[in-house]
Amino acid sequence: MLLKWKSIAGLLIATGMIFSGVAKAQDTIKVGVLHSLSGTMAISETTLKDTILMMIDEQNKKGGLLGKKLEAVVVDPASNWPLFAEKAQELLEKDKVAVVFGCWTSVSRKSVLPVFEKDNGLLFYPVQYEGEESSKNVIYTGAAPNQQAIPAVDYLMKDVAVKRWVLEGTDYVYPRTTNKILEAYLLAKGVKPEDISINYTPFGYSDWQARVAAIKKFGSAGKKTAVVSTINGDANVPFYKELGNQKISAEDIPVVAFSVGEEELSGLDAKPLVGHLAAWNYFESIKTPANAKFIAQWHTFIKNPKRTTNDPMEAHYIGFNLWVKAVQKAGTTDPEKVIAALPGTETPNLTGGIAKVLPNHHITKPVYIGEVKADGQFDVVWKTPGTVPGDAWSKFLPADKDVVADWVTLKCGNYNKATSKCSGQNF
Amino acid sequence: MMKSFLRAGGLWLFILLLLVSRSAGPAYAQSPSDANFLASLDALRDASFEDKDAIIDKLIQGAHPNAQVVLTAFLEDRLYFRNDDQKVFFAKPAAEDATDLELVDPVTLKSVGTASVDNLTKIGTNNHLRRTLKTALARFALSSPDAKTRLVAARDIEQDLDESNVQMLRERSGVETDSSVKQEIGNGLALAALDGSDTPARIAAIQTLRHSLRQDVLNKLQGLIAQSSDGTFAESDENVRRAAASAAMSISRKRTIYSAFETLFFGLSLGSVLVLIAIGLAITFGVMGVINMAHGELMMLGAYTTYVVQTAMPNHTEISILVAIPAAFIVAALTGILIERAIIRFLYGRPLETLLATFGVSLILQQLVRSIFTALNRSVITPNWMSGTLQVNEALSITYNRLYIVIFTMLVFAALLLILKRTRVGLQIRAVSQNRAMAKAMGIRSEWVDALTFGLGSGIAGVAGVALSQLTNVNPSLGQSYIIDSFMVVVFGGVGSMWGSMVGGMSMGVVNELLEPYAGAVLAKIFVLIALILFIQRRPRGLFPPTGRASENQ
Numbered sequence: 001m002l003l004k005w006k007s008i009a010g011l012l013i014a015t016g017m018i019f020s021g022v023a024k025a026q027d028t029i030k031v032g033v034l035h036s037l038s039g040t041m042a043i044s045e046t047t048l049k050d051t052i053l054m055m056i057d058e059q060n061k062k063g064g065l066l067g068k069k070l071e072a073v074v075v076d077p078a079s080n081w082p083l084f085a086e087k088a089q090e091l092l093e094k095d096k097v098a099v100v101f102g103c104w105t106s107v108s109r110k111s112v113l114p115v116f117e118k119d120n121g122l123l124f125y126p127v128q129y130e131g132e133e134s135s136k137n138v139i140y141t142g143a144a145p146n147q148q149a150i151p152a153v154d155y156l157m158k159d160v161a162v163k164r165w166v167l168e169g170t171d172y173v174y175p176r177t178t179n180k181i182l183e184a185y186l187l188a189k190g191v192k193p194e195d196i197s198i199n200y201t202p203f204g205y206s207d208w209q210a211r212v213a214a215i216k217k218f219g220s221a222g223k224k225t226a227v228v229s230t231i232n233g234d235a236n237v238p239f240y241k242e243l244g245n246q247k248i249s250a251e252d253i254p255v256v257a258f259s260v261g262e263e264e265l266s267g268l269d270a271k272p273l274v275g276h277l278a279a280w281n282y283f284e285s286i287k288t289p290a291n292a293k294f295i296a297q298w299h300t301f302i303k304n305p306k307r308t309t310n311d312p313m314e315a316h317y318i319g320f321n322l323w324v325k326a327v328q329k330a331g332t333t334d335p336e337k338v339i340a341a342l343p344g345t346e347t348p349n350l351t352g353g354i355a356k357v358l359p360n361h362h363i364t365k366p367v368y369i370g371e372v373k374a375d376g377q378f379d380v381v382w383k384t385p386g387t388v389p390g391d392a393w394s395k396f397l398p399a400d401k402d403v404v405a406d407w408v409t410l411k412c413g414n415y416n417k418a419t420s421k422c423s424g425q426n427f
Numbered sequence: 428m429m430k431s432f433l434r435a436g437g438l439w440l441f442i443l444l445l446l447v448s449r450s451a452g453p454a455y456a457q458s459p460s461d462a463n464f465l466a467s468l469d470a471l472r473d474a475s476f477e478d479k480d481a482i483i484d485k486l487i488q489g490a491h492p493n494a495q496v497v498l499t500a501f502l503e504d505r506l507y508f509r510n511d512d513q514k515v516f517f518a519k520p521a522a523e524d525a526t527d528l529e530l531v532d533p534v535t536l537k538s539v540g541t542a543s544v545d546n547l548t549k550i551g552t553n554n555h556l557r558r559t560l561k562t563a564l565a566r567f568a569l570s571s572p573d574a575k576t577r578l579v580a581a582r583d584i585e586q587d588l589d590e591s592n593v594q595m596l597r598e599r600s601g602v603e604t605d606s607s608v609k610q611e612i613g614n615g616l617a618l619a620a621l622d623g624s625d626t627p628a629r630i631a632a633i634q635t636l637r638h639s640l641r642q643d644v645l646n647k648l649q650g651l652i653a654q655s656s657d658g659t660f661a662e663s664d665e666n667v668r669r670a671a672a673s674a675a676m677s678i679s680r681k682r683t684i685y686s687a688f689e690t691l692f693f694g695l696s697l698g699s700v701l702v703l704i705a706i707g708l709a710i711t712f713g714v715m716g717v718i719n720m721a722h723g724e725l726m727m728l729g730a731y732t733t734y735v736v737q738t739a740m741p742n743h744t745e746i747s748i749l750v751a752i753p754a755a756f757i758v759a760a761l762t763g764i765l766i767e768r769a770i771i772r773f774l775y776g777r778p779l780e781t782l783l784a785t786f787g788v789s790l791i792l793q794q795l796v797r798s799i800f801t802a803l804n805r806s807v808i809t810p811n812w813m814s815g816t817l818q819v820n821e822a823l824s825i826t827y828n829r830l831y832i833v834i835f836t837m838l839v840f841a842a843l844l845l846i847l848k849r850t851r852v853g854l855q856i857r858a859v860s861q862n863r864a865m866a867k868a869m870g871i872r873s874e875w876v877d878a879l880t881f882g883l884g885s886g887i888a889g890v891a892g893v894a895l896s897q898l899t900n901v902n903p904s905l906g907q908s909y910i911i912d913s914f915m916v917v918v919f920g921g922v923g924s925m926w927g928s929m930v931g932g933m934s935m936g937v938v939n940e941l942l943e944p945y946a947g948a949v950l951a952k953i954f955v956l957i958a959l960i961l962f963i964q965r966r967p968r969g970l971f972p973p974t975g976r977a978s979e980n981q
Contacts, residue, residue: 038802043804199948202949206899207697207898209696210690210944211948217686220642222646222650238899245814245828268806371554381476
């Protein structure tokens, strides 16, 4: 009797599996794309949407993943932060996507974070950010401060012998946190407080004349001065124009920017900016076979040979490949299992070296400093010897000194080594 | 025979002759100096930035006749080596996106044909190297026939006052005829003399530098009088110290005065932007009493007109902005008249409804522009005559774009006053705004005047947009960021008063710039707003309240 039931049950399960198998063979793996296609951030984020579409296209040409085709589900959160959370929920609960690639600004990431944690989804976040965060459900493929800001300051301090610092930023969370870390770092390196000037301006600020004159004055005190710019978005255009107008050349006061890349320069006359610096983990001008192939692929896909590639695009390239490898390793697209498979997964960078997912859900990245050339591209003038592992929590902020993130052994993104306490997902 | 002739010492003259006559033929054999020169160039291929620095020094020391040409090419990013045979060449200046470059042999200076960019590797520079190169090349430029080039060269050389450079300046000083170059060289020599040990010479140097206004001179002098924490002076000679202290005092006093001028100019330039965006509104809001929330979008249309005009005449960027001024006026004025005829005229006397309706219009205009031009920023090129700075002296420089905008605002303001005070249309506008019924009774077509007035105010907004396109990003939300400011200026100045808007805008600009260094951009604006609220509390009708019978109607 028992045997009979068991065999019936077995038969039923088998048929179920066959049916679902058949159903799934026609089915696809859904990949969510959560980037603003309208509003202020559309300029930057549309490119990333196209990058993921290109990667999916490429993967499907290779035969898909786990024998299934990939299907993109594109939504438009319209540069509206609360809408990001709504759209994320829609992707996870209605479309039941296996993974989401998305967000640009930190505020949009903070807005979707609770949704991903509640629904146990998986988000790949491709943009450099201020750190001080590590979620179980997010893989940070952009640079943490120790993979961009700190090496840039190191370069200026050692190779350019900068003694005086202007930290100029837009007034919101990313510049404020980054500058807090940088200030602590500079003070720890023996820079005197009177040699650091910190200033914030609102989003979209355009009346730069007095600020730029003040920078010029601050920089004429006889010590080598540099500007570390976390100015974000539109305000960069009038800022650089004013620098050019007031004839502040990069030889006198170099400006190193963390948010200005090839894409931003393509809308600008780059000639007055020659020699100003940017710190990124990728530059289009770096000559490697992988990068040449990626650029060619991008030009064919977007049907415009003049479009540039940039750092966040490479981050998506890496993120997508990491996800594909983790899915193959896990043998399923179930986010829980893929998240478990991700730490330790490796994929090559476009510029040489290997990107590896760390237990803190950040990745290893090389750091490059580039100088602006007249054609809007960058010449690499300095790079780290190898790759730098991303720190979720800054070592230079006294409050976070003892905090680590480890999703492999500690299973915690906010673990205080001194008190041995996990503060959970409170960021 | 030739080799021995070259070795005999006539080398320089001979090569120079060859260069001048541009007849260096293949017979030109490689001399030892050429061999050194080439070896240095070859070494550049794999050198680190530090090594390149040393190689540049070597090239200068070698005094090869081609050093200047090659180093200039190096500075301008035109020095390459060919990938297949690793030979170093420089390229002739070419278009930015050229795929083939014409290569020149660094020794013979003869063209050796073209090569594809893919087959060439550029020998790169960085900021530090470019500074070294500029100083090095300045040594050549110091004997240029052009006085301006010599002045720049003298300044560049001052960045690196080593023995050979000082010697060079001294030699030039004897033969220099241009007074400003001579003064610059004098400064350089004085700066160098300051580091010497001869006390009278140092005091004389300080007396020379006393007339300079430069910050680096001031720094140097202040360095001399600096006192460390244990009471010892950086400079041991008391006479030198006393002279330096007095010179430093005199320089810094002059610099303070000029920096006050600079702040004033910054204030006036910010103020003139405020006036420019407000005087259009002073007409529609001030004279007609219409709250036009689409005023900002009319400015935005003006800015886009500038962009379109510029795109339409790509070969005339220098003058396209002048063409854009009347074009923007017409586009914005026609749009304004359309808005007035289609919507506002039905809503006269109902301010709340006007406000809502024009707000709707502003959204429609924004979306319209977004649909046509996309949401991306459009870059409007600044013509050459508007970029750069006017160097009044070493302590005061004024950027041209701001200067032109101040002048432009004055012109627009004067033109507007003329129209209102001296023309028939102006008379009718004033008549209708003062007493509509009486004006009608005198035979003025008040509806026609309404449309015209609104068109005039809108046109001025369009013209303001042309100016804004030079200062900020041209995108569909351009107008929104200025609409609040323009209302503020009009209310502060006194509704209906042109002069009120002028004085109000200028004073708000100056106060803002005075506060900004101490309070930051965000706080300064908040302080200005609070001050404005307090002012309006005390004088609700603004700086220049309307007087007489007209005020009773409002």
